[in-house]
Amino acid sequence: MTRKEIWVYIERNNSGVEDVSLEILGKGTELSNISGYILVGLIAGTPEKKLIDLVIEHGADRVALLKNEMLNEYSTDYFVNAISEYIKNDPPEVMLIGATQNGRDLAGRLAGRLKTGLTANAITLSIDREGMLLAGVPAYGGKILAEIGCEYGRPQMSTVRPGTFKMKEVKNKKGEVDEFIPNLSAIRQRVRIVERNVSEVNDLTRSERTIIGGNGTRGDLTLLKELAQLMNAEIGVTRPLADRGVAPRELQVGSTGYSLKSKIALVLGVSGSEHFTSGIRDCEEVIAIDVDEKSEIFNHCDYCMVGDIFEVLPLTIKKMEETR
Amino acid sequence: MKNIIVCVKVVPKSDNIIFDPVNKRLDRTKAENQINAADKSAIETALRIRERVGGKITLLSMGPPFFEPFLKLGIAMGVDEAILLSDRNFGGADTFPTALVLATAIKKIGNVDLVLTGEESSDAGLGQVPSQIAEFLDFPQVLFASTTDISGGTLIARRSIKGGYEILESDLPAVVSVVLGAYQPRFPDFKKKKWADNNYKVKVWNGEDLQLSESVTGIKGSFTTVKRLVEIPQSSRKKIIIDGTPEEKSSKLVEILRKAK
Numbered sequence: 001m002t003r004k005e006i007w008v009y010i011e012r013n014n015s016g017v018e019d020v021s022l023e024i025l026g027k028g029t030e031l032s033n034i035s036g037y038i039l040v041g042l043i044a045g046t047p048e049k050k051l052i053d054l055v056i057e058h059g060a061d062r063v064a065l066l067k068n069e070m071l072n073e074y075s076t077d078y079f080v081n082a083i084s085e086y087i088k089n090d091p092p093e094v095m096l097i098g099a100t101q102n103g104r105d106l107a108g109r110l111a112g113r114l115k116t117g118l119t120a121n122a123i124t125l126s127i128d129r130e131g132m133l134l135a136g137v138p139a140y141g142g143k144i145l146a147e148i149g150c151e152y153g154r155p156q157m158s159t160v161r162p163g164t165f166k167m168k169e170v171k172n173k174k175g176e177v178d179e180f181i182p183n184l185s186a187i188r189q190r191v192r193i194v195e196r197n198v199s200e201v202n203d204l205t206r207s208e209r210t211i212i213g214g215n216g217t218r219g220d221l222t223l224l225k226e227l228a229q230l231m232n233a234e235i236g237v238t239r240p241l242a243d244r245g246v247a248p249r250e251l252q253v254g255s256t257g258y259s260l261k262s263k264i265a266l267v268l269g270v271s272g273s274e275h276f277t278s279g280i281r282d283c284e285e286v287i288a289i290d291v292d293e294k295s296e297i298f299n300h301c302d303y304c305m306v307g308d309i310f311e312v313l314p315l316t317i318k319k320m321e322e323t324r
Numbered sequence: 325m326k327n328i329i330v331c332v333k334v335v336p337k338s339d340n341i342i343f344d345p346v347n348k349r350l351d352r353t354k355a356e357n358q359i360n361a362a363d364k365s366a367i368e369t370a371l372r373i374r375e376r377v378g379g380k381i382t383l384l385s386m387g388p389p390f391f392e393p394f395l396k397l398g399i400a401m402g403v404d405e406a407i408l409l410s411d412r413n414f415g416g417a418d419t420f421p422t423a424l425v426l427a428t429a430i431k432k433i434g435n436v437d438l439v440l441t442g443e444e445s446s447d448a449g450l451g452q453v454p455s456q457i458a459e460f461l462d463f464p465q466v467l468f469a470s471t472t473d474i475s476g477g478t479l480i481a482r483r484s485i486k487g488g489y490e491i492l493e494s495d496l497p498a499v500v501s502v503v504l505g506a507y508q509p510r511f512p513d514f515k516k517k518k519w520a521d522n523n524y525k526v527k528v529w530n531g532e533d534l535q536l537s538e539s540v541t542g543i544k545g546s547f548t549t550v551k552r553l554v555e556i557p558q559s560s561r562k563k564i565i566i567d568g569t570p571e572e573k574s575s576k577l578v579e580i581l582r583k584a585k
Contacts, residue, residue, distance in 0.1 A: 076455075076465055101485060105467050108419075108455030117418065117547030120450040134551055139448060147552040190464035191494040194480075198488035209584065231581050243505040249468075250486045256449055264584040274556060286561060287580060289573075302562040303580060305573050315574035316581075323578070 002154045005038045005092040006031055007064070009083075010055055011103055012045060012072075019205060020098030020162035022058045027125055027165040028096065029059035035127040037093055040064050044071035044079060056175035058167055063177045070184045074102045076109055077189050082182040084113045087155070091116075094133050095155035096125070098162055107159045116153030121161045121256060123278065133158065138255050138278050163205030163259035163282075204251060209233035210262040212253055212280070216269015216290055216309060219246045223313040224268060230320040236260065238276050254279035268309045272297030326379035326437040326474060328370045330403065331426050331457070332363035334387055334394045335447040359394050362442025364509035366502040369472050370440050371402050371510070377474055380404045382433060386414055386425050389528075396520040400512030407433075411530040413538045421545030423456030428534045430461060438479065439499040443468055451501070458499035466492055467501045 006028050011018040025041065032039040041060035043052065045068070052063050066082050083106075087095075091114065097107045099121045111118035124136030124145065132149045135158040139146040150156035204210070211224050211233050219241060228235050235251060242252040253260060254276040265283040269290055270276060277300045280286055288301035289309050298304040305312065336355035359367075370381045383398040385391055386409040395406035409425050417425070430436055439461070444451030451467070458465035466472075469481040470489075479494040483503070531541055538544060566576050 080459075101468055101483075104451055105455060105465070108452040109459045109465065111452070111547075112420065112423065112456040112459030115420075115547075117420070118450075118452055119548060120452055132551075136554070137450075138556065139553075145554045145556050146550045147554065148548050149551045150548050153547045188495075190498075191466055191492055193490055194493050195491040196485075196488070197490070198485065243503075245505060248484050248487075249503075250484075256444065256451075264581070266581070278556065285580075285584060287577065289577075298563065300561055303564050303566055303576075305566045305577070307570060307573055311570040312574050312577065315570055316577050319574060319578045320581070323582075 001090050003038075003090055003092045004036065005040050006035070006094040006096065007040045007042050007087075007092040007155065008060070009095070009097040009103065009106070010041050010043045011098055011100060012043070012047060012051070016051055017054065018098055018100055018103075018162070019167070019203060020100060020103070020160065022054075022167040023162070023165040024096045024098060024160050025055065025059040026168040027160075029168060029170070031094070031125060031127050032059075032061070035131060037127075037131075038062060040092065042066070042083070044082060045069070046072060052177060056173050057169055057171075059170050059173070060175050062175050065177055065179045067179050067181050068184060071182070074106075075189050076105055076191060077187055078184050079106055080109045080113055081187050082184060083110060085182060086180055088114060091154045093131060093155060094127070095157045097157070097159045099159035100162065103159055107157060111157050114153070114155070116155060116157060117150030119148040119150070119158040122158045123161050123164050123259070125158065125160070132156070138274065161255075161259055163261060166261075204234060204236055204253070204258045204260065207234035207236075207260065208263050210236050210260055210264075210283075211266045211268065212236040212238065212270060213241060213268050214238040214270030214276070215240050217241070219244060221246065223309070223317065226317050227266075227313060227320070230317065233266070238270055267297060267301065268313075270297050271295050272300055326373065326377055327433075327435050328373060328379055328381045329430055329433065329436055329439045330363070330366050330370045330381060330383050330398075331439065331441040331453070332367070332383060332385045332395075332398065333360045333442075333445050334358070334385065334391045335360045335445050357390075357394065359397060360442050360445045362444060362446075362502060362504035364442075365504055365506040366440040366442050367398055367401055367403060368507040368509040369502050372507065373438070373472065373474055379437070382407060384426060384429055385409065386417070386422055388415075392526045393521070395526050396524055397512050397517070399520040399524050400517035401510055402513070402516075405527070406524075407527045407529060409529050409534070411541070413531050413542045413544075416543035416546065417541065418546035418548045419450055419452040419456055420547055421541045423453045424460055424545065425534065425536065425541055426453070427457045427460035428536055429529060430457070432529070432534060437497050438474065439463065439497070440472070441499070441501045443501045443503045454499055454501035461497075461499070463497050463499050464494045465499045465501075466494055468503050469500050470503050470506045472500050472502065472506075
């Protein structure tokens, strides 16, 4: 038997939950209205009540709580075991997970364990009349969107790209909590964290003003950082720059990175492959500077400047400083 | 002496795939192929581990016969053996049967210490195969590693996480997916390349060799299907061109940036 439900995996972090989990709940509310499926937030560990309330206030009709202190920190072995044991006998119709590193780690293995289909990094989600989840994924260089359905196996699983959907608060929403205590004493945690070094980072998906550098910056972000400081903006990069280690992955914009919802995005030295442009689709205003007038990026911006960023930026910085 | 497997995929260069909007089909005939870039980082990772601790590296790939010359490229980079998993029934597989076929071959090889893969392929970009191989082998998994090493019976990997990095240790055997750019892959050795092209025979295993029935591989073994291909709509941006000297452009840029505040 399957449950007529949509489950959203709520990924916890140091400050509460990952935004993407609440974003999926926002979209899930819409999918729930279309399909009649109940929206359930799946939380693991022993969170504060505040967090459970937050999940309900963002649209969950119910919270499924896998209560065990061993689940307060993510580990593949514990999480896959606890979740699969909990749902394997009566799986929900749909299960959605944010496409963060740990979310992707969990989703792939869970789908393997549950013998069901999984789609990755969806940027669109819908449910058709037969109750099938259609997850839209940019494919083949991002030129097209492939809508993928899970014919066999339940739950129908998909991971969802962070920043794609908008979270919505639902006032006075009530929801019940189902508790389950998984027994993990026989499970060995085979991968262990021996060192972790993390500094506070700003979430790119929340950035209101963003400056994004591509190959045209030659990997030198000095000028971009100066300008970013003057206009109180965040820095993002294209995938090639992240691949080269110029900036960490969490600053990568586009497919397999983050989608932006900035009010203004300044795109510098970016050629504009679809893999990238899908990540700035939802920005209000986009300005691009690139030396190549034939750059595809100029089809995806509001203001197009053909020029050398190493000429234009120093002048811009000077003027911004003078008129501060 | 470690027994290392590297799983690779041959992918089309995405620039030369053409989408036919009328028939909603992809024309891949003009596309050049290459070993997936992240998989090359996985090969390089394996070569470096072998340099330190010794062992044997086997390249493993599921795909049609035209993959063979690409696997020989791996031989020219320095791997010891290449096995192609090829069968008409393997076609049209989603990640589940793909991982199943690879995992079954790894079991057949036997006594494996480490399985390396790229983080994801450039064409589909799902990144699910590594964790599903790990699941089917019941190995632990470490995804998105930037450095990977073996010390005694333990795997040590470092990966970037939001705002920093973490170092993980794992039991062996394990599956590790390697991020693109983890290491700069070495160039194939020219002499070895020539030798491999003329003399090296890639081992080919089919469904029967792996004792996998038709029903669990390829399209039949897949859970997902592509229901529709849609062209991603062109953006409705204003596309206002700003001309002039760098001086004029920067003035205009300042104006736009100020207005947005």
